[in-house]
Amino acid sequence: MRTIDWIDGAVELVDQTVLPDELVLLRIGTVDGLVDAVRRLAVRGAPALGVAGALGTALAVRDEPDPLAAAARLRAARPTAVNLARGVDEALACLDGGFEAVLGRALRIRDDDIAACLAMGRRGADLVRELTGRDRPRVMTVCNTGGLAAVEYGTALGVVRTLHERGQLARALALETRPLLQGTRLTAWELERMGAPYRLVADSAGPFLLARGHADAVLIGADRIAADGDTANKIGSYALALGARRAGVPFVVVAPESTVDPATPTGAAIEIEERCGEEVLGVRGVRLAPEGARALNPAFDVTPHDLITAIVTERRVIRPERGERP
Amino acid sequence: MRTIDWIDGAVELVDQTVLPDELVLLRIGTVDGLVDAVRRLAVRGAPALGVAGALGTALAVRDEPDPLAAAARLRAARPTAVNLARGVDEALACLDGGFEAVLGRALRIRDDDIAACLAMGRRGADLVRELTGRDRPRVMTVCNTGGLAAVEYGTALGVVRTLHERGQLARALALETRPLLQGTRLTAWELERMGAPYRLVADSAGPFLLARGHADAVLIGADRIAADGDTANKIGSYALALGARRAGVPFVVVAPESTVDPATPTGAAIEIEERCGEEVLGVRGVRLAPEGARALNPAFDVTPHDLITAIVTERRVIRPERGERP
Numbered sequence: 001m002r003t004i005d006w007i008d009g010a011v012e013l014v015d016q017t018v019l020p021d022e023l024v025l026l027r028i029g030t031v032d033g034l035v036d037a038v039r040r041l042a043v044r045g046a047p048a049l050g051v052a053g054a055l056g057t058a059l060a061v062r063d064e065p066d067p068l069a070a071a072a073r074l075r076a077a078r079p080t081a082v083n084l085a086r087g088v089d090e091a092l093a094c095l096d097g098g099f100e101a102v103l104g105r106a107l108r109i110r111d112d113d114i115a116a117c118l119a120m121g122r123r124g125a126d127l128v129r130e131l132t133g134r135d136r137p138r139v140m141t142v143c144n145t146g147g148l149a150a151v152e153y154g155t156a157l158g159v160v161r162t163l164h165e166r167g168q169l170a171r172a173l174a175l176e177t178r179p180l181l182q183g184t185r186l187t188a189w190e191l192e193r194m195g196a197p198y199r200l201v202a203d204s205a206g207p208f209l210l211a212r213g214h215a216d217a218v219l220i221g222a223d224r225i226a227a228d229g230d231t232a233n234k235i236g237s238y239a240l241a242l243g244a245r246r247a248g249v250p251f252v253v254v255a256p257e258s259t260v261d262p263a264t265p266t267g268a269a270i271e272i273e274e275r276c277g278e279e280v281l282g283v284r285g286v287r288l289a290p291e292g293a294r295a296l297n298p299a300f301d302v303t304p305h306d307l308i309t310a311i312v313t314e315r316r317v318i319r320p321e322r323g324e325r326p
Numbered sequence: 327m328r329t330i331d332w333i334d335g336a337v338e339l340v341d342q343t344v345l346p347d348e349l350v351l352l353r354i355g356t357v358d359g360l361v362d363a364v365r366r367l368a369v370r371g372a373p374a375l376g377v378a379g380a381l382g383t384a385l386a387v388r389d390e391p392d393p394l395a396a397a398a399r400l401r402a403a404r405p406t407a408v409n410l411a412r413g414v415d416e417a418l419a420c421l422d423g424g425f426e427a428v429l430g431r432a433l434r435i436r437d438d439d440i441a442a443c444l445a446m447g448r449r450g451a452d453l454v455r456e457l458t459g460r461d462r463p464r465v466m467t468v469c470n471t472g473g474l475a476a477v478e479y480g481t482a483l484g485v486v487r488t489l490h491e492r493g494q495l496a497r498a499l500a501l502e503t504r505p506l507l508q509g510t511r512l513t514a515w516e517l518e519r520m521g522a523p524y525r526l527v528a529d530s531a532g533p534f535l536l537a538r539g540h541a542d543a544v545l546i547g548a549d550r551i552a553a554d555g556d557t558a559n560k561i562g563s564y565a566l567a568l569g570a571r572r573a574g575v576p577f578v579v580v581a582p583e584s585t586v587d588p589a590t591p592t593g594a595a596i597e598i599e600e601r602c603g604e605e606v607l608g609v610r611g612v613r614l615a616p617e618g619a620r621a622l623n624p625a626f627d628v629t630p631h632d633l634i635t636a637i638v639t640e641r642r643v644i645r646p647e648r649g650e651r652p
Contacts, residue, residue, distance in 0.1 A: 020616035142530075173622065176606060178504060178528040181614055184607070188619045200621040202504040202606050204468075204529040204562030208627035211564065236530030238537065242568040280502060280528050281510070283609040288507055290346035293514045295526040296499065301534035 003148050004043055004051050006107060011055045013043045016148055016182075020189040031060045031070040038077040038084070041180065045149020046081040046223045046259055047113050053087025054106035061091075062099045068092070079271045080232055080300045081223035082261040110151050116256040116314035117153035124159030124219070124254050124312045125166065131250040131309065132216040136168050140206060140214075142175040143234035144186035145221035145254070156219040156254040157187060159312070164196040172198040173215055175206050175236060179279040179297065182234070203236045207243025218244045220303075222255035222311075229305030229320030230267025231255075235298055241307040250309040257313045260326045267302035275299045329474050330369055330377050332433060337381045339369045342474055342508075346515040357386045357396040364403040364410070367506065371475020372407040372549045372585055373439050379413025380432035387417075388425045394418070405597045406558055406626045407549035408587040436477050442582040442640035443479035450485030450545070450580050450638045451492065457576040457635065458542040462494050466532060466540075468501040469560035470512035471547035471580070482545040482580040483513060485638070490522040498524040499541055501532050501562060505605040505623065508560070529562045533569025544570045546629075548581035548637075555631030555646030556593025557581075561624055567633040576635040583639045586652045593628035601625045 004013040010029040017040060018024055026042060028034050034056040037043050043052050053074060060070035075088040087109055094101040128137050139160060143149075146157030153161065163169040172191060177183035184200055191198045201209060209215065218240050224232040231237070231253050244251040264270055277295035282288050289295075305320035318324045330339040336355040343366060344350055352368060354360050360382040363369050369378050379400060386396035401414040413435060420427040454463050465486060469475075472483030479487065489495035498517060503509035510526055517524040527535060535541065544566050550558040557563070557579050570577040590596055603621030608614050615621075631646035644650045 175530075176504065178502070178530060184615045184619070189616045192616050192618050200603075200606055200615060200619055202529070202561060202623070204501075204504060204565055205622070205624055205627070207565040207568060208561060208624065209622070211627075214622075235528060235534060239530055239533040239565045239569065242533060242572060243565065246568060277526075280526055283612070284614065286609070286612060288610065289510045289526060290515045290518050292518050293510070293526055296531070296535070296540075297528070298531055298534065301531070301537075 002151050004048050004151060005110065006055050006103070011059065013037065014148065015042045016044055016186060017042050019185050029059065031056055031064055031074055034059065035074050035077045045144065046083040046221060047150035047155065047256055049078065049081050050083030050087035050258055051110050051113055051151055053084045054091040054109045057088050057091035058099065058103040058106045061095065061102045078273060080273045083258050086258055113151045113256065114153065117150050117155060117158045119314040120155055120254050120256065120312055121153060121158040121162035123317065124252065125162040125168065127310060127312055127317055128159060128163065128217050128219070128252065129168065134216050136170040137163070137216040138170045138214065139216065140173040140210065140218045140240065141187070142183065142220055142236045142240060143177045144182040146187060146190040148186050148190060149221060155221040155256070157190060159219055159254055160196065161194055164194055169196055172196060173209060174198055174200050175203045176200055177234060177236060178203055206240050210243040210247040210249055215249065217250045217252060219252050219254055222253050222259045223300055224264060224270050225255060225260045225311065225326055226264040226266050226270060227262050227325065228266050229308060229311065229318065229326055231303045231308060232267065232270045232300050233303065235301050238301040238303045241303040245307050251307060252309055253311040255311065255313060257315055267304060270302055273299045328477050330374050330477060331436065332381050332429065337385065339363065340474065341368045342370055342512060343368050346511050355385065357382055357390060357400055360385065361400050361403045371470065372409045372547060373476035373481065373582055375404065375407050376409030376413035376584055377436050377439055377477055379410045380417040380435045383414050383417035384425065384429040384432045387421065387428045404599060406599045409584050412584055439477045439582065440479065443476050443481060443484045445640040446481055446580050446582065446638055447479060447484040447488035449643065450578065451488040451494065453636060453638055453643055454485060454489065454543050454545070454578065455494065460542050462496040463489065463542040464496045464540065465542065466499040466536065466544045466566065467513070468509065468546055468562045468566060469503045470508040472513060472516040474512050474516060475547060481547040481582070483516060485545055485580055486522065487520055490520055495522055498522060499535060500524055500526050501529045502526055503560060503562060504529055532566050536569040536573040536575055541575065543576045543578060545578050545580055548579050548585045549626055550590060550596050551581060551586045551637065551652055552590040552592050552596060553588050553651060554592050555634060555637065555644065555652055557629045557634060558593065558596045558598070558626050559629065561627050564627040564629045567629040571633050577633060578635055579637040581637065581639060583641055593630060596628055599625040
């Protein structure tokens, strides 16, 4: 199953807001429909957002009176993941060839993502076994970085899947990932489907479970990797990096080359998306906080490169803590 | 308002499972009723559990055919907070004087808790201003350590309240505290009632917000402080301690002397309560995870003493990171 694809002249994508209760495919034929889907996280995950940006640009070129303005709206729908902007930019670079050329570029981005995830899965699985010295490592992860975050297979969770398919996964610990519970709703759903051994844990338990030896490695995805290796990813990643360092456990980022942004010098320059406080004040529409309560809701954080053992891409392994730069 | 008290021959306590939606007083006249209330967290918080243990022992001595067995059931209702066991033990030490003596001891524990919280509030507020060098510090806290966790006023949140009452609180950041959301439900309710400036944040955002300079100090309570200063407290405390250390922000434990347990040599010897995984798989009875999902649910963690800037009690300030022992 592909999370996002181009089918009969429109974008089709799995609506990630209703999982795990329902598996619904949305068919989206307009740029503004896609902008809405991106904003409300019906489609999410850095690699999938890259494909959404490219396919949406094809919609813009085909249908919109002002394709550049429409593409710009899509490009700005979410700020932190570089892949969305890059998908738009790469598709727009083919504008001179018209709709067919733009769509062709978008479909290549889709196919490249599928191939990249398979390559990251293999390289990441080998690396985790090497770094941990274990034939069957136990790993911890946050958010959803599986097939639902890409077109197929995924990044960090793709490594988990590769380990599992090889019979080399002892257990995965998946953080629930408040406020939107991508771990509980999406990662658990994927792990159930693949039949992998796993447990969910509250986000705040991650660092302590590392201290008590419950995982041999931490695997995360990335929304943007700065030129110095600082990595923006789902809120909670930084806390895991601190816990991994104190516990002496490898902390590994798994992301395609398209997530590396040479134009962003360090993590301090990455814009962190501040989402609506209501996400924190309740759960799936049920209000939990007292009247009058307000929340701060940064959706991402930045892990400094000195806390990152390795970055795995489809082409290479980078070791930021040793001073290597992406 | 007192969170727990002895009224007309029975224990009365605020039912903390239904806040902030409803403020309900439970009247409990049997040891087994109190054991149930303790287990389902109708009464919670280390100091309040100490008073519950002592008052429940009075019930046992008055009504139970085997008071020692009943007191032992209450003593074992939750394992991590030392105060519960200590409250039972101190009340039982007056057993030779009969019910009146046991109840008298329990009421003294209640009164001592009220006085201790006021003293901790003053000492803690002074210390936070001194450690941060700020007249009006911004503080971060986790779980609920306010009046609801004690008889009145509270420990770490009592310091926040003292700062606020003095006009010295710039802002509090309260972690929501998954899975049972004591921050969202209880701490926010208390901060609303006192009119203090605050925001709720997802637990995983705490360390990152410290890295970005959003708080000048972290204040937590404690369920048990080992002889070397290692401190067990609500899950998530350890992640904040790691974040505070990296950010160079003071990390302060506020707890009565009764929380210090000389019989526990280090944090490694503290039993960590493992609660039902269902707490993580849903929110207030609403299931969020897919069918088949299971969870690990440690309710507490241990912060090593080298990460603790200070422990504030009603009598003194201890500096564990400097090698001082409680």
